[in-house]
Amino acid sequence: MATEVSFTVDTPRGPRALSVCYERRGEGEPLLLLHGIGHHWQAWEPVLDVLAGERDVIAADLPGFGGSEALPDGVAYDPVAVVPALGALCAALGVERPHVAGNSLGGLLALGMGRAGLARSVTALSPAGFWSEAERRYAYAALRAMRLGARALPVPLIERLSRSAAGRVALTSAIYARPARRSPEAVVAEALALRAAVGFERTLAAGRGVPYREDVPGVPVTIGWGTRDRLLSPRQGLRARGVLPRARLVRLPGCGHVPMHDDPALVARVLLDGSGGLTARPTGRGADRRSGGAAAGEGPSQR
Structure with missing residues (x-):
């Protein structure tokens, strides 16, 4: 059962309280999990129990999403402001420099925590910020379309659509490679989280100015990219390796933008390996191709 923790963040008007919702399981070295825009901590549910077997796992709702409060007035939804807030969250939970893994927006923030000295390792799955301007516009258009649909459709209609495979495809195919496999309950919960995400528009606005170039x-960094990511083109993984030359680039075959649901076993293995939990790197389907064979661009044609 998720719980809440309150702590203070700096604002132009002085310290203000912020309450964040999180789920915590397991024992071992701490691993903080950060979801993408419009999502909630339950995005990590398919891998939580496996990770909790080796880690003290903390899956948090980002400020302005899920069950967490919005950032105080005057605080931007960009890494410059959100990364320190996540550091304050860790301090409030008694965690010092956790391993950090994030997906999409969460991947961008995980990299920011690594750069700020707030993470002992970083694993970023399809992180935001490595786009061209055309790719960013495409991703924003797709995200806004999902948000518009979630807000425009009556809840009974969302529930009815979620009960069929075709309906689940219509609702979630932008972020999953295998949307029909999602449970109706999870699809409804995600739609409701997206429609209620008070930080959505401000996060998009802040994201226009944050191509990641540092x-x-x-800090050990692992970048994972699904070969069927329809939101952020897999070729952006190769761009990420250019910016992060020491990072390990891992191909996630058959996975979409939110890969935890498409291949939980592979993603859990990548997260444990990225945070130092395995003596060997992933092999087979998700093998690392560090010597130039990383096939992050082998997904479907993207705009």
Whole structure:
């Protein structure tokens, strides 16, 4: 059962309280999980129990999403402001420099935590910020369309659509490679989280100015990209390797933008390996191709 923790963040008007919702399971080295825009901590549910077997796992709702409060007035939804807030969250939970893994927006924030010295390792799955301007516009258009649909459709209609495979495809195919496999309950919960995400528009506005162009020195970094990511083109993984030359680029075959649901076993293995939990790197389907064979661009044609 998720719980809440309150702490203070700096604002132009002085310290203000912020309440964040999180789920915590397991024992071991701490691993903080950060979801993408419009999502909630339950995005990590398919991998939580496996991770909790080796980690003290904290899956948090980002400020302005899920059950967490919006950032105080005057605080931007960009990494400059959100990364320190996540550091304050860790301090409030008694966690010092956790391993951090994030998806999409969460991946961008995880890299920011690594650069700020707030993470002992970073694993970023399809992180935002490595786009061209055309790719950013495409992603924003797709995200706004999902948000518009979630807000425009009556809840009974969302529930009815979620009960069929075709309906689940219509609702979630932009972010999952295998949307028909999602449970009706999870699809409804995600739609409701998206429609209620008070930080959505401000996060998009802040994201226009944050192409990620800085290395993360001194921290092990793993970048994972689904070959069927329809929101952020897999070719952006190769661009990420250019910005982060010491990072390990891992191909996630058959996975979409939110890969935890498409292949939980592979993603859990990548997260444990990225945070130092395995002596060997992933092999087979998700093998690392560090010597130039990383096939992050082998997804379907993207705009």
